Amino acid sequence: MFYHRIAVNVPLSDGLLTYSHSEPLPQGARVLVPFRNKTVVGIVWETDIAPDMDTARILSVQTAFVEEKPLSQSWRDLLAFTSRYYHYPTGQAVFAALPQGLKETRAVEMPQPPLFYALNEAGRAQTPPPSRFNKKAALWDALLSGGMTMAALKQVNAQAAKLIEDWAEQGWIETTEAAKSVLESCHGQASHSEFVLNADQQKASDEIQTAFGKFQPFLLYGITGSGKTEVYFDAMAKVLAQGRQVLFLLPEINLTPQLLKRVESRFADVPTAVLHSQMAAGKRTQDYLRAMLGQAKLVIGTRLAVFTPLPDVGLIVVDEEHDGSFKQDNELRYHARDLAVWRAKQSGCPVVLGSATPSLESWHKAQSGAYRLLQLTERAHASAQLPQVEILNVGRLKLDNGFSPQALQLLKQNFEAGGMSLVYLNRRGFAPALFCGDCGHTFGCPNCSAKMVLHQRARQLRCHHCDHREPIPFKCPDCGNQDLTAVGHGTQRVEETLRAFLPKAAVVRVDRDSTAHKNDWADLYRRIADNEIDILVGTQMLAKGHDFARLNLVIVLNADGSLYSADFRAPERLFAELMQVSGRAGRADKPGKVLIQTQLPEHPVFAAVKAQDYAVFAENELNERQMFAMPPFGFQTAVRADAPRVADAMEFLNAAKETLAPLLPESVSQFGAAPMLMVRLAERERAQIFLESTSRQDLHRAVSLWVQVLQQNRDGKIRWSVAVIIIPSKYSSLTSGKVL
Ligand code: ADP
Numbered sequence: 001m002f003y004h005r006i007a008v009n010v011p012l013s014d015g016l017l018t019y020s021h022s023e024p025l026p027q028g029a030r031v032l033v034p035f036r037n038k039t040v041v042g043i044v045w046e047t048d049i050a051p052d053m054d055t056a057r058i059l060s061v062q063t064a065f066v067e068e069k070p071l072s073q074s075w076r077d078l079l080a081f082t083s084r085y086y087h088y089p090t091g092q093a094v095f096a097a098l099p100q101g102l103k104e105t106r107a108v109e110m111p112q113p114p115l116f117y118a119l120n121e122a123g124r125a126q127t128p129p130p131s132r133f134n135k136k137a138a139l140w141d142a143l144l145s146g147g148m149t150m151a152a153l154k155q156v157n158a159q160a161a162k163l164i165e166d167w168a169e170q171g172w173i174e175t176t177e178a179a180k181s182v183l184e185s186c187h188g189q190a191s192h193s194e195f196v197l198n199a200d201q202q203k204a205s206d207e208i209q210t211a212f213g214k215f216q217p218f219l220l221y222g223i224t225g226s227g228k229t230e231v232y233f234d235a236m237a238k239v240l241a242q243g244r245q246v247l248f249l250l251p252e253i254n255l256t257p258q259l260l261k262r263v264e265s266r267f268a269d270v271p272t273a274v275l276h277s278q279m280a281a282g283k284r285t286q287d288y289l290r291a292m293l294g295q296a297k298l299v300i301g302t303r304l305a306v307f308t309p310l311p312d313v314g315l316i317v318v319d320e321e322h323d324g325s326f327k328q329d330n331e332l333r334y335h336a337r338d339l340a341v342w343r344a345k346q347s348g349c350p351v352v353l354g355s356a357t358p359s360l361e362s363w364h365k366a367q368s369g370a371y372r373l374l375q376l377t378e379r380a381h382a383s384a385q386l387p388q389v390e391i392l393n394v395g396r397l398k399l400d401n402g403f404s405p406q407a408l409q410l411l412k413q414n415f416e417a418g419g420m421s422l423v424y425l426n427r428r429g430f431a432p433a434l435f436c437g438d439c440g441h442t443f444g445c446p447n448c449s450a451k452m453v454l455h456q457r458a459r460q461l462r463c464h465h466c467d468h469r470e471p472i473p474f475k476c477p478d479c480g481n482q483d484l485t486a487v488g489h490g491t492q493r494v495e496e497t498l499r500a501f502l503p504k505a506a507v508v509r510v511d512r513d514s515t516a517h518k519n520d521w522a523d524l525y526r527r528i529a530d531n532e533i534d535i536l537v538g539t540q541m542l543a544k545g546h547d548f549a550r551l552n553l554v555i556v557l558n559a560d561g562s563l564y565s566a567d568f569r570a571p572e573r574l575f576a577e578l579m580q581v582s583g584r585a586g587r588a589d590k591p592g593k594v595l596i597q598t599q600l601p602e603h604p605v606f607a608a609v610k611a612q613d614y615a616v617f618a619e620n621e622l623n624e625r626q627m628f629a630m631p632p633f634g635f636q637t638a639v640r641a642d643a644p645r646v647a648d649a650m651e652f653l654n655a656a657k658e659t660l661a662p663l664l665p666e667s668v669s670q671f672g673a674a675p676m677l678m679v680r681l682a683e684r685e686r687a688q689i690f691l692e693s694t695s696r697q698d699l700h701r702a703v704s705l706w707v708q709v710l711q712q713n714r715d716g717k718i719r720w721s722v723a724v725i726i727i728p729s730k731y732s733s734l735t736s737g738k739v740l
């Protein structure tokens with residue numbers, strides 16, 4: 001009998017359980033095992049171990065999917081690291097990283113390598129279609145050139161499938177599985193690019209290429225439109241030409257049909273896997289397997305794609321590396337950008353992090369030399385110009401549903417001149433609320449400590465945490481004032497205001513609802529191209545990734561919301577967002593204009609946006625962080641617990657703290673348990689305890705010890721979690737000193 005440690009998706013013993021099998025099993029193989037009267041999927045983690053328990057009690061593996069290719073050693077190393085680093089049980093981490101098909105109890109079919117089509121001898125002996133059948137002749141030429149995939153052939157001629165079927169019936173077509181033709185056609189890549197790289201771009205790409213075959217992180221910094229994507233593409237083409245794989249990660253919102261089309265036309269003959277959460281589960285599983293088998297050479301995806309097994313990766317690219325969507329904020333709290341760097345190191349290949357507004361962590365690493373900085377200094381499009389940014393202090397202005405008179409005037413002028421405008425709402429950390437203008441009373445939820453959100457249409461106040469609802473009150477419960485004021489502006493009312501102000505303008509709102517369907521974006525682009533839209537109204541969704549050629553005026557209605565937040569990354573995020581949204585204006589040949597309304601015009605973030613100067617912003621912000629020992633200079637972690645009463649949660653944490661005090665590394669300091677800012681959440685009360693250290697490693701050791709102690713002291717009433725989000729130390733007081 002052989003004993004194996006199997007990773008299963010259960011919150012028990014790190015998810016690694018012992019099972020027996022009459023035969024040896026390959027590591028990484030998928031198996032079915034019994035667990036609590038059910039059959040569950042497992043991954044063989046360690047083989048042929050000496051059992052650490054009574055062998056009579058060890059259950060046996062039910063099925064081993066021997067036809068499937070096992071998950072590789074390097075993939076298992078990645079998951080073992082992920083589980084350790086983010087303090088998450090190995091079994092559960094493994095299953096978070098697998099696509100649906102591999103979590104199911106059925107065997108999966110391994111994808112077949114793609115077929116390559118070419119003319120056989122008989123075919124080559126035929127007279128080619130006359131060149132007046134342009135597309136048909138082009139397809140014939142493609143087949144003559146020595147073998148292409150159907151996908152690539154369809155790029156040449158949309159009717160390829162039908163035509164090739166006809167020609168195959170004539171006995172003119174041969175198919176092969178060999179991938180050699182992929183390499184050959186990749187060598188011709190340069191010809192696919194529309195233009196010659198400019199000097200900056202060429203230099204960046206050259207530097208990346210000299211690092212091929214070894215680990216080297218790069219930070220590619222260049223404003224929106226400076227041609228970063230073309231640099232990635234150039235370096236990617238070279239790696240693909242060597243027959244090696246490329247992993248290209250980007251934020252969910254940037255994985256647009258536009259971008260995919262751009263990739264498709266540039267890398268038409270490269271077998272590509274696309275992995276993101278919107279994709280049908282079956283297709284996603286197949287693409288995952290194609291990447292794992294080395295059939296897919298180019299792997300594009302969002303954060304979860306960082307877990308794709310890649311047998312031969314030669315380059316990793318993370319576009320918009322600063323983007324918050326690379327971080328998963330629940331359960332397995334990983335950061336895909338950081339894991340991408342880890343994977344590059346593991347594979348010994350370069351990794352390129354690109355952004356117009358890099359995360360301060362990456363910028364700091366580039367300044368200190370840990371990353372190599374590549375810089376694009378100009379917009380690639382020679383005619384495109386930087387936007388003119390104006391910061392408008394609206395502190396003393398009378399606003400019309402959020403609009404200053406200046407903003408309305410600009411919108412009117414632009415409409416009359418035939419331009420297209422964007423009205424941008426910053427909704428992060430911001431929701432419409434009701435308050436009493438006389439006594440300042442605000443309306444809190446009776447169950448939670450959250451403020452209630454105003455829903456004008458339903459005439460209700462609602463709690464977005466526990467879903468408590470009540471009708472809008474007629475008067476202030478404190479002072480009796482009947483004139484209650486609404487603060488915050490939903491996109492709804494902005495749209496109405498614009499319609500009333502410019503009745504002839506075509507105003508279109510873009511939000512999650514209006515872009516829920518697959519074709520909504522395509523439709524929007526068509527309408528923009530056809531000059532059917534004068535003013536777009538929208539939120540974050542519009543800031544990124546979308547290139548609206550006609551856009552030449554951007555109005556930012558309420559920039560400040562996130563500056564009131566206690567999150568120390570808020571200014572960084574706001575800066576990135578404002579840079580991105582202002583980058584929307586004037587991407588084509590017209591210079592753009594941007595008006596930002598704010599109540600805090602003296603905040604340094606606005607001066608930096610006006611100057612369009614990331615470096616200055618980053619330097620200020622990093623100095624400040626250093627002063628307060630915040631990341632990347634110091635580290636803090638929170639352990640959280642919740643219980644029906646906050647006192648119990650605090651007592652639980654404080655007891656663990658006492659136990660741990662003598663065990664922790666010296667550099668780690670612990671604070672007392674405190675109720676969280678928002679104590680009540682859905683009938684439970686929450687407390688947290690902070691651990692701080694200047695050493696990330698020590699902090700990790702401390703957290704591991706905490707997890708061990710908490711696991712031993714289980715208490716049915718109390719739940720706990722570790723937030724490996726590294727939080728700043730003294731920032732809350734700094735925030736209030738600065739802006740409140
Ligand atoms: P980024 O990724 O930095 O936002 P892109 O790579 O998307 O920039 O380039 C912005 C625009 O400039 C695109 O329309 C692109 O086709 C064009 N472009 C990029 N590089 C060049 C170049 N070397 N010559 C001419 N146009 C270019």
Ligand code: ZN
Pocket residue numbers: 445446447448449450463464465466467468682
């Ligand atoms: Zn509530």
